[in-house]
Amino acid sequence: MDPIRIGIVGMGKIARDQHLPAIRGDAAFSLAATVSPVADQGVDGAPHLPSLDALLAQGPAVDAIALCTPPQVRYDLAAQALARGIHVFLEKPPGATLAEVDALEACAARTGASLFAAWHSRFxxxxxxxxxxxxxxxxxxxxxxxxxxxxxxxxxxxxxxxxxxxxxxxxxxxxxxxxxxxxxxxxxxxxxxxxxxxxxxxxxxxxxxxxxxxxxxxxxxxxxxxxxxxxxxxxxxxxxxxxxxxxxxxxxxxxxxxxxxEDREYPGLYARFATLIHSGRSDVDTSPLKLVxxxxxxxxxxxxxxxxx
Known part of the structure; x- marks a missing residue:
């Protein structure tokens, strides 16, 4: 089975400290690209694009994206990817509002893409x-x-x-x-x-x-x-x-x-994401966000x- 080609959107501390090592340590994934408006936030071995629009227009092709942006801007990015059938990993919290997460879940169901609201502490x-x-x-x-x-x-x-x-x-x-x-x-x-x-x-x-x-x-x-x-x-x-x-x-x-x-939170998250993608399912639990x-x-x-x- 070919690795899942994944792009990381948002290259802040959590992406560098947790997502990059987890992706590189999981044979189910290959890092296809990174996305950030800051030019020097890329990493060796993967193309760096200034926006998700640029990635989708220019390539390289991706099967999935991990959204590590602040939650306030995440909906539009996730909806854009899901509409193209691209699987989406949402860093916590999964969105700025409950309604937008519900809308993303419905979009994933329509397009057949997997949507994962990732609660790392559960792992x-x-x-x-x-x-x-x-x-x-x-x-x-x-x-x-x-x-x-x-x-x-x-x-x-x-x-x-x-x-x-x-x-x-x-x-x-x-x-x-x-x-x-x-x-x-x-x-x-x-x-x-x-x-x-x-x-x-x-x-x-x-x-x-x-x-x-x-x-x-x-x-x-x-x-x-x-x-x-x-x-x-x-x-x-x-x-x-x-x-x-x-x-x-x-x-x-x-x-x-x-x-x-041993701490295995993010490796556990990516193992779960791979399972969801291969089985054609989503996992979108909003109960923690409801309590907030x-x-x-x-x-x-x-x-x-x-x-x-």
């Missing part, structure tokens, strides 16, 4: 075994603490503070992608507070109270002002003891002990001091 080493263990337990309560330093992880990225950029929910949605995957029952927002800097449009911190359909309370603490050690933890109290995912899902601790395996949208819909907004990089 962290501890997530699958945590899901299996929790499936047989009674959930009593859940604590999610996702605190990091935005200056370290998103320096100078103005788009992330704009409408559709999600602010602190850019990392927070990773936690929600895990929680919606491992918890055996759906959950919904009951109350919350968003802390929004006076000079920004998106929150820098959030405190959210969820509840699952059996009444278990789920508390989420998000903060982009953390310095020193970073916190990416999900703690689930059950009738059989505590399940803890730390380091963003990489480390699983159960009553029987801790497990820490609900936070903007229902949570109280408090203004805090301005934030500057």
């Amino acid at each position: 962290a080493a501890g997530v699958a075994p945590a899901r299996a263990w929790l499936a047989e337990r009674q959930i009593e309560s859940v604590s999610i603490v996702w605190r990091e330093d935005v200056r370290v992880w998103h320096p100078g990225q103005a788009w992330i503070w704009e409408p559709g950029g999600l602010g602190v929910f850019d990392p927070g949605i990773n936690a929600l992608s895990i929680a919606t995957h491992i918890l055996p029952r759906p959950f919904y927002l009951r109350a919350g507070t968003l802390l929004i800097p006076a000079n920004r449009a998106a929150p820098i911190a959030a405190d959210l109270s969820f509840c699952d359909t059996a009444g278990a309370e789920i508390h989420m603490d998000l903060d982009w002002r953390q310095t020193g050690a970073q916190s990416w933890d999900i703690i689930v109290e059950t009738d059989a003891g505590t399940c803890k995912l730390s380091r963003g899902g990489a480390v699983l601790t159960l009553p029987s002990g801790a497990e820490h395996k 949208a609900d936070a903007f819909l229902r949570a109280r907004r408090d203004t805090v001091e301005p934030f500057n990089d």
